[in-house]
Each structure stands twice: as structure tokens, then as C-alpha cells.
Amino acid sequence: MLSSKAKYGLKAMVHLALREGRGPSLIADIAEAEHIPKKFLDTILLELKNNGLLLSKKGKGGGYTLARPAARIMVGEVVRILDGPLAPVQCVSRTAYRRCDDCTDEGACTVRAVMQDVRDAIAAILDNTSIADMSKRGGRVDPVLMYDI
DSSP: OOOHHHHHHHHHHHHHHHTTTSOOBOHHHHHHHHTOOHHHHHHHHHHHHHTTSEEEEOSTTOEEEESSOGGGOBHHHHHHHHHOOOOSSGGGOSSSOOOOTTOSOGGGOHHHHHHHHHHHHHHHHHTTOBHHHHHHHSOOOOGGGOOOO
8 A cells, every 4th residue: 555655755746846947845845735734744755855756955945846847757756765665575675685583485375476467557657658648637727837917
């Protein structure tokens, strides 16, 4: 199951994608717009920055921006950074493999076989969906672009 940390991280990344090219966003603005606790968001954005997905600028005009175009940041990358491996069981993980203590024959394990399919299906979607793709799915309009004349 996706953690709140990863869910909030994805929401923040989509927020930044929608503002791409318009300068940095303040944490407080992201937190308010996405209904994310600010203190928790601070930690999430720092982790994403430390893993090369975000850039930050301090001082006046500062805030966070995407480190590369939203079309080149995959959802799977964000989820792995914030939640760890995608695999539902450790014995099918590609990044954190560990043999199950109770397993005598991985090749014959029916649980492992199905969980491998689950892991592959999840990875196929998350690793082929960019933050830009995700930002187009919600149908949300950035409030900054709404004008009354």
C-alpha cells in the first residue's frame, strides 16, 4: 500500500509540474494547496531534493522546483525514494532482495510466483508513468490561471 509520505510526495511533485517554468514554489504554498501538513512536507521535499529530483533556492524568490522536466521523472522513482522497494514480498524485490526465512525452494513457491507478477505489474505502470503524465490525469486547473475580467 502506498504510504502517506509517498502520496504527499507525488501530490507535491504534480503541484511543481503544474508550475513548471514559473519559478520556485514555497513549501507553505504547496502544503496549503495540496492539504499536506507543512512539517511533514518539509521532510518529504528534502528527501526528494537529496535524491536529485528537486532543486531548492533560499531567500527571496526561493522555494522548490523540479530538477528535471516532469516528463523525465517517473512515478516509480518517487515511490521508491519515499517508500522503498515496490515488491509486496522481499524475495521478489529487485533492489532489496532477501530470501524468505521459511522458504525451502523459491523455484517452486507459488506465493513468490504470483507476487513476482504483482511486482512486475506495479513496476510496469509506475515506471512508465511520468509526473507530467500524472499531472494531466486529474483534470485540475491551476488556480493561478483562472481569471475574472
